[in-house]
Amino acid sequence: xxxxxxxxxxxxxxxxxxxxxxxxxxxxxxxxxxxxxxxxxxxxxxxxxxxxxxxxxxxxxxxxxxxxxxxxxxxxxxxxxxxxxxxxxxxxxxxxxxxxxxxxxxxxxxxxxxxxxxxxxxxxxxxxxxxxxxxxxxxxxxxxxxxxxxxxxxxxxxxxxxxxxxxxxxxxxxxxxxxxxxxxxxxxxxxxxxxxxxxxxxxxxxxxxxxxxxxxxxxxxxxxxxxxxxxxxxxxxxxxxxxxxxxxxxxxxxxxxxxxxxxxxxxxxxxxxxxxxxxxxxxxxxxxxxxxxxxxxxxxxxxxxxxxxxxxxxxxxxxxxxxxxxxxxxxxxxxxxxxxxxxxxxxxxxxxxxxxxxxxxxxxxxxxxxxxxxxxxxxxxx
Amino acid sequence: xxxxxxxxxxxxxxxxxxxxxxxxxxxxxxxxxxxxxxxxxxxxxxxxxxxxxxxxxxxxxxxxxxxxxxxxxxxxxxxxxxxxxxxxxxxxxxxxxxxxxxxxxxxxxxxxxxxxxxxxxxxxxxxxxxxxxxxxxxxxxxxxxxxxxxxxxxxxxxxxxxxxxxxxxxxxxxxxxxxxxxxxxxxxxxxxxxxxxxxxxxxxxxxxxxxxxxxxxxxxxxxxxxxxxxxxxxxxxxxxxxxxxxxxxxxxxxxxxxxxxxxxxxxxxxxxxxxxxxxxxxxxxxxxxxxxxxxxxxxxxxxxxxxxxxxxxxxxxxxxxxxxxxxxxxxxxxxxxxxxxxxxxxxxxxxxxxxxxxxxxxxxxxxxxxxxxxx
Numbered sequence: 209x210x211x212x213x214x215x216x217x218x219x220x221x222x223x224x225x226x227x228x229x230x231x232x233x234x235x236x237x238x239x240x241x242x243x244x245x246x247x248x249x250x251x252x253x254x255x256x257x258x259x260x261x262x263x264x265x266x267x268x269x270x271x272x273x274x275x276x277x278x279x280x281x282x283x284x285x286x287x288x289x290x291x292x293x294x295x296x297x298x299x300x301x302x303x304x305x306x307x308x309x310x311x312x313x314x315x316x317x318x319x320x321x322x323x324x325x326x327x328x329x330x331x332x333x334x335x336x337x338x339x340x341x342x343x344x345x346x347x348x349x350x351x352x353x354x355x356x357x358x359x360x361x362x363x364x365x366x367x368x369x370x371x372x373x374x375x376x377x378x379x380x381x382x383x384x385x386x387x388x389x390x391x392x393x394x395x396x397x398x399x400x401x402x403x404x405x406x407x408x409x410x411x412x413x414x415x416x417x418x419x420x421x422x423x424x425x426x427x428x429x430x431x432x433x434x435x436x437x438x439x440x441x442x443x444x445x446x447x448x449x450x451x452x453x454x455x456x457x458x459x460x461x462x463x464x465x466x467x468x469x470x471x472x473x474x475x476x477x478x479x480x481x482x483x484x485x486x487x488x489x490x491x492x493x494x495x496x497x498x499x500x501x502x503x504x505x506x507x508x509x510x511x512x513x514x515x516x517x518x519x520x521x522x523x524x525x526x527x528x529x530x531x532x533x534x535x536x537x538x539x540x541x542x543x544x545x546x547x548x549x550x551x552x553x554x555x556x557x558x559x560x561x562x563x564x565x566x567x568x569x570x571x572x573x574x575x576x577x578x579x580x581x582x583x584x585x586x587x588x589x590x
Numbered sequence: 591x592x593x594x595x596x597x598x599x600x601x602x603x604x605x606x607x608x609x610x611x612x613x614x615x616x617x618x619x620x621x622x623x624x625x626x627x628x629x630x631x632x633x634x635x636x637x638x639x640x641x642x643x644x645x646x647x648x649x650x651x652x653x654x655x656x657x658x659x660x661x662x663x664x665x666x667x668x669x670x671x672x673x674x675x676x677x678x679x680x681x682x683x684x685x686x687x688x689x690x691x692x693x694x695x696x697x698x699x700x701x702x703x704x705x706x707x708x709x710x711x712x713x714x715x716x717x718x719x720x721x722x723x724x725x726x727x728x729x730x731x732x733x734x735x736x737x738x739x740x741x742x743x744x745x746x747x748x749x750x751x752x753x754x755x756x757x758x759x760x761x762x763x764x765x766x767x768x769x770x771x772x773x774x775x776x777x778x779x780x781x782x783x784x785x786x787x788x789x790x791x792x793x794x795x796x797x798x799x800x801x802x803x804x805x806x807x808x809x810x811x812x813x814x815x816x817x818x819x820x821x822x823x824x825x826x827x828x829x830x831x832x833x834x835x836x837x838x839x840x841x842x843x844x845x846x847x848x849x850x851x852x853x854x855x856x857x858x859x860x861x862x863x864x865x866x867x868x869x870x871x872x873x874x875x876x877x878x879x880x881x882x883x884x885x886x887x888x889x890x891x892x893x894x895x896x897x898x899x900x901x902x903x904x905x906x907x908x909x910x911x912x913x914x915x916x917x918x919x920x921x922x923x924x925x926x927x928x929x930x931x932x933x934x935x936x937x938x939x940x941x942x943x944x945x946x947x948x949x950x951x952x953x954x955x956x957x958x959x960x961x962x963x964x965x
Contacts, residue, residue, distance in 0.1 A: 250717035330762035341724030377734035387713035529632040
């Protein structure tokens with residue numbers, strides 16, 4: 209125990225001497241979370257649109273107003289030719305163009321069918337899909353209003369014949385659970401918390417042992433009577449402490465700065481975050497044992513851990529959308545389980561009854577990876 | 591000039607060659623990651639798991655359910671008999687959306703009155719929820735129109751659809767999100783490999799003390815920095831060929847525009863990324879700090895601030911301004927214009943200028959910092 213304590217003191221001395229490092233491991237998570245929490249939004253508002261009104265009648269103006277009043281669209285430019293549309297969309301200044309044909313107002317008055325054209329820049333498929341959805345709703349609501357007016361005129365014309373003919377409709381009464389304002393920040397911020405936490409703790413540990421190897425001080429430690437497991441515990445504990453501080457910081461930022469609702473138990477979240485940190489520290493250590501130089505450690509961490517974790521964890525891209533063989537890969541990504549946990553506790557308020565499979569998976573991962581790195585480490589010594 | 595740089599180039603290349611693993615990582619891994627991650631990039635919402643609680647169980651309610659079943663955006667998973675079950679299904683994520691059809695639904699519609707259904711959505715993923723709600727209201731709209739038409743026919747009147755619209759989607763008619771995301775991924779991966787390859791370069795020699803040796807040679811700081819950048823520029827350009835090939839063969843990423851301009855973009859972008867790496871390595875005192883700096887200045891901002899995944903237009907103004915520190919932002923505009931839109935340099939020359947400025951600034955500041963350190 210005493211030996212471990214000495215290593216811990218040595219590590220802390222080293223950390224304290226490297227002020228920049230200490231500042232980075234405390235400040236970076238907060239700054240990153242605040243910035244990225246704002247950036248990670250998929251909400252689509254004020255879609256820049258072009259209008260080519262070839263009719264210029266009262267009806268067409270009213271129709272355009274329906275777009276601008278919806279709050280989803282902003283008219284970027286009124287254009288007069290399709291060539292201009294090409295230009296604006298190609299340069300990305302507008303996402304959507306509305307073309308109203310010259311006979312629009314007359315046709316509506318004369319009760320003739322008429323078509324408008326919507327041109328969307330499909331290169332950003334997600335934004336295009338959502339803005340087209342908004343546009344479709346506006347067009348069909350307008351069509352419905354006209355239909356209702358026509359029918360009313362028709363039935364007042366020959367009152368008394370047959371049952372009242374009016375358009376019936378099925379109205380959705382929408383209730384959105386867990387995130388009623390549909391703010392993507394509430395979904396993304398907890399995931400960014402998980403990501404930042406993982407990156408900080410892993411970066412710190414992954415260079416820990418390689419550094420001593422490279423500088424040559426590992427040999428010195430080896431000839432002392434310190435046992436490998438003592439060395440590893442002593443090296444990890446300081447990072448566990450920094451990790452715990454980081455958890456507190458980033459959770460506070462998520463809760464109080466971004467106002468993400470906390471519906472579940474904060475204690476449970478703390479406990480499971482600890483479990484997650486165990487995994488990331490273990491991974492960091494593992495990278496450390498398989499790398500010869502710090503550069504290799506860095507590449508391994510970035511390319512083999514951070515990147516797959518970002519993409520296969522369901523952080524931004526829903527796992528259900530992936531092909532089955534890719535879904536199978538996601539099961540070996542510990543971050544996947546932690547993101548389910550953190551989103552579940554924050555937004556849905558679920559407890560250990562629902563989250564035990566994820567917790568168990570994290571535990572298994574943490575234990576396996578820690579054991580593996582200790583074994584690898586010992587072999588190097590032997 | 592070149593004669594002076596040559597020895598340092600040879601030295602760098604020899605060092606790279608000796609570290610086979612790093613060379614392999616920088617050359618082949620980007621293409622491999624595109625292959626793997628490309629399949630994960632998908633925003634398209636299809637087959638949303640649906641739960642239905644039919645309290646009516648008459649013809650109209652069954653027809654409505656059928657309309658949802660026939661829609662490819664939904665997949666009918668659960669028949670529910672109690673409100674409580676819905677809460678469980680949504681809570682555990684087994685259903686994304688639940689529809690409750692109230693008793694008397696068919697009666698109301700037959701009597702010519704409006705009816706309503708309850709739509710419960712798991713909103714935790716706002717993006718998916720918005721898309722699913724859009725599809726739901728489209729299903730209900732067309733269901734309503736069908737009913738109206740039928741009523742009209744029954745009373746012997748013909749009804750026309752007063753307003754129709756023809757959507758036309760450019761560049762990506764099927765609205766496949768991968769078409770948009772894979773070019774972004776190319777930028778993301780090139781950025782990371784660029785920064786990773788140079789961010790330890792100077793600090794490593796500093797830590798080991800070999801920098802002193804280079805300094806006593808007649809090389810100028812400018813030559814040292816250029817000599818450390820060029821080998822990785824070459825490796826990066828080679829890696830990008832592989833990346834584009836994978837994109838073409840696996841993800842149908844056809845380059846519609848001019849390959850020459852695409853490579854001008856890639857070259858400038860790699861220089862910007864390498865410049866950022868070199869700058870980090872002149873700022874950091876230890877490799878550990880350099881590592882953290884490179885992760886926090888390249889990995890996360892390129893993922894979140896460059897417009898790769900999240901539209902920059904939706905961000906708060908401050909972040910929109912701040913997004914200009916991510917060179918990938920400019921490159922993504924170039925790469926998407928060339929690949930998806932087939933646009934010429936007229937559409938993106940300003941982005942190329944920004945990239946060039948970024949590269950000159952980072953490399954220039956690195957030279958100054960290194961010079962100061964020596965003196």
